[in-house]
Amino acid sequence: MSGPAKLRLSDVSNHNTDDDGWIIINGIVWDVTGFVTQHPGGPQVIQEHLGKDASEVYNEIHGPGLISTLGEAKRIGECHEIPPKKELTSISKDGDKAKQSAGSPKPDLRSIINITQFKNIARPFLKERAWGYMSGATEDGFTHRANPDFYRRIMFRPRILRAVSKVDTKIPFLGEQFAMPIFIAPTSSVKLSHQEGEVGMAIASVASGVAPVVPTMSSYAISEVVDAMPAGYPFFFQLYVQQEHSETEKRLREAAKLGARAVMVTIDLPVLSKRESQEPPLSSGDGYEAKPSQLTPPPSNMVIDADLVWADIGWIRKVSGLPVFLKGIQCAADARRAVDVGCAGIWLSNHGGRALDTAQPAILTLLEIQANCPEILSQVEVVVDGGIRRGSDVLKAYCLGASAVCIGRSFLYALAAYGHEGVIHAFKILKEELELAMQLVGITSLDQAHPGLLNTADLDTLVYKGDEHPFAKKVVRTRARASKL
Numbered sequence: 432m433s434g435p436a437k438l439r440l441s442d443v444s445n446h447n448t449d450d451d452g453w454i455i456i457n458g459i460v461w462d463v464t465g466f467v468t469q470h471p472g473g474p475q476v477i478q479e480h481l482g483k484d485a486s487e488v489y490n491e492i493h494g495p496g497l498i499s500t501l502g503e504a505k506r507i508g509e510c511h512e513i514p515p516k517k518e519l520t521s522i523s524k525d526g527d528k529a530k531q532s533a534g535s536p537k538p539d540l541r542s543i544i545n546i547t548q549f550k551n552i553a554r555p556f557l558k559e560r561a562w563g564y565m566s567g568a569t570e571d572g573f574t575h576r577a578n579p580d581f582y583r584r585i586m587f588r589p590r591i592l593r594a595v596s597k598v599d600t601k602i603p604f605l606g607e608q609f610a611m612p613i614f615i616a617p618t619s620s621v622k623l624s625h626q627e628g629e630v631g632m633a634i635a636s637v638a639s640g641v642a643p644v645v646p647t648m649s650s651y652a653i654s655e656v657v658d659a660m661p662a663g664y665p666f667f668f669q670l671y672v673q674q675e676h677s678e679t680e681k682r683l684r685e686a687a688k689l690g691a692r693a694v695m696v697t698i699d700l701p702v703l704s705k706r707e708s709q710e711p712p713l714s715s716g717d718g719y720e721a722k723p724s725q726l727t728p729p730p731s732n733m734v735i736d737a738d739l740v741w742a743d744i745g746w747i748r749k750v751s752g753l754p755v756f757l758k759g760i761q762c763a764a765d766a767r768r769a770v771d772v773g774c775a776g777i778w779l780s781n782h783g784g785r786a787l788d789t790a791q792p793a794i795l796t797l798l799e800i801q802a803n804c805p806e807i808l809s810q811v812e813v814v815v816d817g818g819i820r821r822g823s824d825v826l827k828a829y830c831l832g833a834s835a836v837c838i839g840r841s842f843l844y845a846l847a848a849y850g851h852e853g854v855i856h857a858f859k860i861l862k863e864e865l866e867l868a869m870q871l872v873g874i875t876s877l878d879q880a881h882p883g884l885l886n887t888a889d890l891d892t893l894v895y896k897g898d899e900h901p902f903a904k905k906v907v908r909t910r911a912r913a914s915k916l
Contacts, residue, residue, distance in 0.1 A: 435506075435508045435509050436460075436507065436508030436509070437508060437509055437510075438460055438507070438508045438509065438510040439510065439512055440455075440484070440510060440512045440514060442510070443455055443460055443482055443483070443484075443510055444482040444483070445482065446462075446481070446482055447481040447482030447483075448481065449464070449465075449467050449478070449481075450464060451464055452464050452466075452467070452477070452481040452482070453481070453482060453507060454477070454480050454481060454482075454483065454484075454485045455483065455484040455485065455486065455510050455514075456485055456486055456489050456498050457486050457489075457490070457495065458486075458509055458510065458511045459498075459506060459508075459509060459510075460506075460507040460508050460509065460510050461498060461501060461505050461506060461507065462501075462505045462506075462507050463477060463481070463501070463505070466501070468734075469673070469675060469678065469734055470734070471619070471647075471648045471734055472492070472620075476488060483514065484510075484514040491622070492620050492622050492623055492650055493620075493622065493650050493651070494622065494628060494629075494630070494649075494650050494651030494652065494655050495655075496651065496652040496654065496655045497649070497650065497651060497652045497655075499652065500652055537552055537848060537849075538552060540849055540852060540853060540856050541856075543856060543860070544860065545820075545821070545860060545864075546820065546821075546838075546841040546845070546857045546860055546861065547820055547841065549841055549844035549845040549847075549848060549853065549857065550566075550840070550841070550844045552844070552848045553624075553843075553844035553845070553847035553848040556625075556847045556848055557623075557624065557847050558623075560623070561623040561624060561847075563706075563708050564623060564706075565623075565624065565840055565843050565844070566708065566840070567706045567707060567708050567785070568706065568707070568783070568784040568785055568788070569704040569705060569706060569707070569784060569785055569786060569787065569788040570704075570705055570707055570788040571707075571788055572707070572784060572788070573784075573788050573789050574781050574784040574786075574787070574788050574789055574790050574791075574792065575783065575784025575785075575788075576784070577784075577791075577792050577818075578781070578783070578784055578792045578793070578794075578817040578818025579818035579819075579820055579824075580792075580818070581792040581794050581795060581818065581890060582794060582818055582819065582820070582821075582824045582827060584889040584890055585794070585827050585885055585886070585887050585889070585890065586885065586886040586889075587823070587827075587868075587871075587872050587884060587885060587886070588872075588883065588884055588885060588886050589871055589872045589873050589884070590872065590873030590874075590884070591873060593873040593874070593875070594875070595869070595870040595871075595873060595874070595875055597875060598866045598869045598870055598874075598875045598876070599875065599876045599877075600612070600862060600865050600866060600869070600877060601876075601877075602834065602835065602877055604642075604812060604834055604835055605692055605693055605754060605775065605776070605812060607642065607665050607692065609640055609641045609642060609835075610639060610640025610641060610862070611639070611640065611641060611825075611858070611861070611862050611865060612825060612829055612833070612834065612835040612836060612877065613641060613825060613835065613836055613837075613838065613858065613861055613862075613865075614636070614641055614642060614643075614644055614667075614814075614835055614836070614837045614838075615632050615635075615636060615641075615643065615644060615837065615838065615839070615842045615854070616644070616783070616816050616837035616838060616839035616842075617644040617645065617646035617669035617695070618646060618839055618843060619646055619647075619648035619649075620648060620649075620650050621646075621649070621650055621843065621846070622650030622651070623650075624843045624844075624846050624847040625846045625847050625850055627846065627850050627851055628649070628650040628651055629643075629645060629646065629649045629650060629651050629656050630651055630655060630656055630659045631846055631850055631851035631854065632842065632846065632851070632854060633645070633656050633657075633659045633660055633666070634659055634660075634851045635842075635846075635851040635852075635854035635855045635858065636854075637659075637660050637661065637664055638851075638855050638858075639854075639855060639858035639859075639862075641858070642664075642665045642666050642667055642692070643656065643660070643666045643667070644666070644667045644668075644669050644695060644837070645657075645666055645667070645668050645669065645686070645691075646669045647668075647669060647670050647671045647682060648671065653668070653682075653685055653686055653689055654685075654689060657689045657690065663690060664690075665690075665692045666690070666691055666692065667691060667692055667693045667694070667695055667756075668682075668683075668686035668691040668693070668694050668695065668753075669694075669695045669697060669758065670682070670683065670694050670695065670696045670697065670747070671697055671734075671735050672696065672735065672736045672739050672743065672747070673734050673735065673736060674734060674735070674736045675734075676736070679736075679747075679750075680750050683747065683750045683751040683753075684750065684751070686751065686753075687751050687752055687753055691751075691753060692753070692754070693753055693754040693755065693756055693775060693776065694747060694748075694751050694753050694754070694755050694756070695756045695758045695778060696744070696747060696755060696756065696757055696758060697758045697759055697782075698739065698757050698758065698759045698760075699758070699759025699760075699761065699780060699781065699782050699786045700735065700759065700782055700785075700786050701735065701736075701737040701738075701739065702735075702737050703735075704782075704785060704786055704787065704788075706785060741768065741772055744757070744769075744772050744773070744774065745772070745773070748773065754774075754775030754776065755773075755774050755775060755776075756774060756775060756776035756777065756778050756812070756814065757769045757774055757776075757777055757778060758778035758780055758814075759778065759780050759781075759782065759786070760777045760778060760779050760780070760796065761779070761780075761781060761790055761791065761793075761796055762796060762799060762895075762898075763796070763799045763800045763802070763803040763804055763895075763898070764803075764898040766779075766796075766800050766804065766807060767803075767804045767807060769811075770807045770810055770811055774811060775811055775812065776811045776812035776813065776814060776834070777807075777811055777812075777813055777814070778813075778814040778815075778816070778837075779793035779794075779796045779797055779800075779813065779814065779815045779816070779833075780793050780814075780815075780816045780817055780837075781793060781817055783816065783817055783839055783840065784817070791893075792817055792818060793815045793816060793817045793818075794815065794817075794818070794827070794828060794831070794890075795890060795893060795894065797813070797815055797828065797831050797832060797833060798831065798887060798890060798891075798894045799894050799895055800832070801831060801832060801882070802894050802895070802896050803895075803896060803897065803898075805832070808832040812834040812835070813832055813833050813834045813835075814833065814834060814835050814836065814837055815828045815833040815835075815836050815837075816836060816837035816838065816839065819836050819837075819838050820841070821861075821864050821868075822860075822861050822862065822863065822864025822865030822866070822867065822868050823864060823865075823868040824836075825861065825864075825865050825868075826865060826868045826869060826872065826880065827885060829877055829880045830880045830881060830882055830884050830885050831882055831885065831887075832882075838861075841857060842854050842857055845857040872884050
């Protein structure tokens with residue numbers, strides 16, 4: 432039996448167009464004809480490497496097995512000829528300075544006592560492109576800043592003399608039990624943060640007793656992430672619906688086959704927002720240098736289906752055979768409708784301030800649901816993300832009806848600096864803070880949490896009652912015909 436075809440660089444270089452394109456990844460030649468428009472990272476990087484070896488740029492952001500999702504039919508053969516040294520592509524030139532202090536001393540992990548510390552520690556370990564993607568937000572960053580600020584505006588009303596020497600942070604969620612109500616928010620291309628990528632996040636989640644959420648645009652194949660977990664360990668699959676629905680169906684069936692417990696459909700980003708850096712770039716010397724805001728495009732493009740509608744939720748549920756959550760609910764009316772169409776859960780989110788700027792924080796949306804349709808909170812699981820920095824923030828969300836919370840950037844920074852051990856330590860910090868907040872507020876288990884433990888007066892005037900504006904009416908202008916001259 433003959434083995435795989437042995438090819439030379441000259442053979443591959445003849446296939447260098449969108450209509451006939453080959454690339455080399457780690458010695459394997461792949462036919463990527465027709466894939467340019469489907470690539471989540473955009474067409475440019477594929478087009479620049481048609482007929483060439485793309486291993487270096489591929490390995491920077493992807494795990495070894497992800498390319499195999501193209502299918503065996505797209506595998507042309509092998510080419511182990513070493514390409515000549517080439518100029519940097521526009522992708523690799525794009526502000527990506529070498530990691531500046533990767534070999535420098537960093538604080539002992541045990542010395543980190545709150546998760547906000549990871550941000551400054553992580554920065555020297557990230558290229559500018561990765562830093563901009565993680566720290567950036569939409570336009571002026573108002574929502575990005577409001578997310579944590581709104582938690583500060585909610586006060587506790589502690590109860591005393593409650594015998595709180597022992598506390599339990601375990602929660603039930605979709606029929607499973609987890610060690611705490613905290614998950615890692617799914618993020619595209621986590622390998623930008625650290626070589627371990629989503630595999631490291633999964634390892635940390637398992638070690639901390641919670642379920643990983645595997646993203647559609649993962650650096651690693653779903654199977655690679657699942658292989659890093661114990662057999663049968665629960666995980667969730669975050670879904671971006673692609674314009675090519677057949678591709679989405681393929682991913683849904685794969686996730687279901689590998690044991691996903693639910694599908695989290697992201698619906699708050701039908702088109703990409705205008706992302707701008709919220710932080711100054713690193714200078715060539717010490718400290719920072721002031722520069723204007725810079726665009727920080729995420730590693731994804733317009734492959735997302737912008738025409739998704741409510742009727743499509745049934746299609747997703749039918750194809751996957753799994754419970755469906757809608758990720759990106761931003762008002763009570765949509766939360767109610769999600770329950771009406773049969774969703775198993777709702778995920779209140781503004782994409783960490785990366786969707787529409789000046790959209791309201793998710794904790795305010797949770798209060799809006801309490802004011803308008805509180806009954807749905809007992810019918811489905813409720814996830815909240817955005818702005819959670821402390822275990823006390825987790826408790827506030829739980830008191831108002833959340834089933835669990837998700838945290839994104841802080842875990843990414845922890846991974847960037849320390850790998851999965853940093854993420855485990857971040858979980859440990861949050862769990863300890865949550866336990867302490869529970870003891871000080873006067874409860875010993877999360878099923879004792881309730882809104883009466885909070886004073887939300889500073890936010891109450893911002894909560895809408897009803898689906899319409901409280902007094903403003905839509906203006907329909909009636910104009911007289913222009914008089915004839």
